Amino acid sequence: LDAGRAPFAHPSSYGYLPTRVLPVEEKKRILITGGAGFVGSHLVDRLMLLGHEVLVIDNFFTGQKSNVSQWVGHPNFELIRHDVVEPLIIEVDQIYHLACPASPISYQANQIKTIKTNFLGTLNSLGLAKRTKARFLLASTSEVYGDPDVHPQPETYNGNVNPVGPRACYDEGKRVAETLTYGYYYQDGVDVRVARIFNTYGPRMHPHDGRVVSNLIQQALRGEPLTVFGDGSQTRSFMFIHDLIDGLISLMNAEPEQEQPRQQQHQQQQAQVPSAAALKAAEIMTEANDTIIPSTSAVSTPAPSISAAAVADSEVSANQGYFKTESHRLDVHTPVNLGNPAEFTIMELVHLVQKCVAKVKSKDLDAAATDEAQPSSEIRFLAMPKDDPRQRRPDITRATSLLDWYPRWKLQDGLEEMTRWYWERIKEGSL
Numbered sequence: 001l002d003a004g005r006a007p008f009a010h011p012s013s014y015g016y017l018p019t020r021v022l023p024v025e026e027k028k029r030i031l032i033t034g035g036a037g038f039v040g041s042h043l044v045d046r047l048m049l050l051g052h053e054v055l056v057i058d059n060f061f062t063g064q065k066s067n068v069s070q071w072v073g074h075p076n077f078e079l080i081r082h083d084v085v086e087p088l089i090i091e092v093d094q095i096y097h098l099a100c101p102a103s104p105i106s107y108q109a110n111q112i113k114t115i116k117t118n119f120l121g122t123l124n125s126l127g128l129a130k131r132t133k134a135r136f137l138l139a140s141t142s143e144v145y146g147d148p149d150v151h152p153q154p155e156t157y158n159g160n161v162n163p164v165g166p167r168a169c170y171d172e173g174k175r176v177a178e179t180l181t182y183g184y185y186y187q188d189g190v191d192v193r194v195a196r197i198f199n200t201y202g203p204r205m206h207p208h209d210g211r212v213v214s215n216l217i218q219q220a221l222r223g224e225p226l227t228v229f230g231d232g233s234q235t236r237s238f239m240f241i242h243d244l245i246d247g248l249i250s251l252m253n254a255e256p257e258q259e260q261p262r263q264q265q266h267q268q269q270q271a272q273v274p275s276a277a278a279l280k281a282a283e284i285m286t287e288a289n290d291t292i293i294p295s296t297s298a299v300s301t302p303a304p305s306i307s308a309a310a311v312a313d314s315e316v317s318a319n320q321g322y323f324k325t326e327s328h329r330l331d332v333h334t335p336v337n338l339g340n341p342a343e344f345t346i347m348e349l350v351h352l353v354q355k356c357v358a359k360v361k362s363k364d365l366d367a368a369a370t371d372e373a374q375p376s377s378e379i380r381f382l383a384m385p386k387d388d389p390r391q392r393r394p395d396i397t398r399a400t401s402l403l404d405w406y407p408r409w410k411l412q413d414g415l416e417e418m419t420r421w422y423w424e425r426i427k428e429g430s431l
């Protein structure tokens with residue numbers, strides 16, 4: 001029976017979507033922690049279709065096997081039940097570190113576990129990256145900005161987080177995860193990327209996740225009152241999942257600007273006699289580049305790949321010589337906002353969801369014949385949760401200039417996709 005099979009050459013013929021066959025030097029072994037979750041499973045799909053080998057580790061706290069079951073048995077895919085809080089020894093080329101519950105209901109259910117996942121889980125994943133020399137991407141969050149008093153939020157904004165509030169386990173957990181990531185970057189030379197992800201929605205969001213988009217769509221589809229916390233004037237920016245996956249993969253694969261060989265860089269710096277004008281220009285450039293790492297630390301605590309000897313030799317020539325390449329190079333490694341800058345109040349979202357649900361249901365002939373075709377118009381206003389940010393909108397200048405990335409999905413289109421996905425499952429009784 002097996003005689004005619006060529007499972008490694010043509011997996012598509014075994015009921016999987018066709019995956020690219022990459023030349024061996026391009027094919028990467030990619031670990032996705034938290035890969036059975038909402039974001040992770042979409043990333044799995046994309047990387048599998050691109051032809052890579054994908055390993056998922058997940059403890060299934062909020063993720064589900066069904067999110068990745070489409071790949072189980074594929075020769076390029078592996079699913080391991082594992083908690084990132086525990087060390088893990090495997091061999092990989094890239095790590096997307098996503099493991100962490102993202103919905104307030106889930107991450108507040110066990111706050112200590114959330115902190116452990118963010119601290120110990122990130123520590124272990126970075127230790128793994130260090131040992132295997134894998135490139136590491138942290139899925140951070142807009143929550144590191146807390147309830148922002150700068151609007152929209154650029155990456156240089158340091159945030160306004162309550163360290164003892166109900167959201168702190170997640171917000172501070174992600175902040176320390178970023179700190180750890182840069183610790184491994186500066187101290188051990190791990191090649192890191194940090195994506196600060198803003199509210200993302202799409203198919204496969206857990207139905208009981210409790211986040212606003214999934215709540216509203218399900219309520220409207222089921223004809224239940226739509227829950228609005230506070231008066232609904234708070235704002236969010238909603239990014240469709242496919243835009244996020246584009247951004248994550250672009251960021252992971254973005255290369256730093258080509259550096260000169262260290263010796264050549266060192267010789268050039270020694271040959272240059274800095275003029276007052278050049279020093280002034282360097283100063284201006286540092287301000288304009290506005291990286292999260294202040295110019296002084298860029299000089300006194302250089303990234304591992306910068307020649308320490310060159311810095312020690314002449315701080316003046318380092319000032320002149322470094323900033324341009326340093327700031328470009330740092331851009332790839334500094335945090336990058338990924339979000340959709342279109343900002344909506346929660347009440348605006350409610351109206352869009354109602355329209356969208358009406359459209360999806362009216363296209364469905366079975367439902368159109370019944371009263372159920374109408375989405376719920378009743379709105380139930382509930383108390384605003386503590387520390388709920390009033391406003392949130394990303395400044396995506398850095399992602400656009402660095403990765404040529406910008407979100408392409410309009411909210412209406414993404415909501416429609418997601419509504420169809422939920423509606424199919426509600427009808428078949430699986431949701």
Ligand code: NAD
Binds near residue numbers: 035039083084102139
């Ligand atoms: P999710 O809850 O669907 O996925 C998280 C996954 O991590 C789940 O599969 C869960 O089982 C797994 N996990 C949790 N703790 C773990 C542990 N200790 N060990 C192993 N696996 C563990 O959430 P998501 O929306 O897919 O978010 C993925 C990542 O993106 C998270 O790090 C989150 O903080 C970040 N993020 C998401 C959003 C968003 O809007 N979805 C926004 C900002 C940041």
Ligand code: UDP
Binds near residue numbers: 086
């Ligand atoms: N670690 C891991 N897998 C590896 C390498 C390290 O899980 O392949 C864990 C390791 O157990 C440790 C953490 O990552 O808890 C940090 O590792 P690192 O080597 O930086 O620190 P050390 O082990 O020296 O404390």
Ligand code: UDP
Binds near residue numbers: 104210212227346389
């Ligand atoms: N929200 C709401 N109704 C809901 C769930 C959430 O009005 O059923 C509000 C919530 O208070 C917040 C916004 O919608 O102001 C986004 O909440 P979500 O939990 O989706 O994301 P986050 O607060 O983490 O951005």
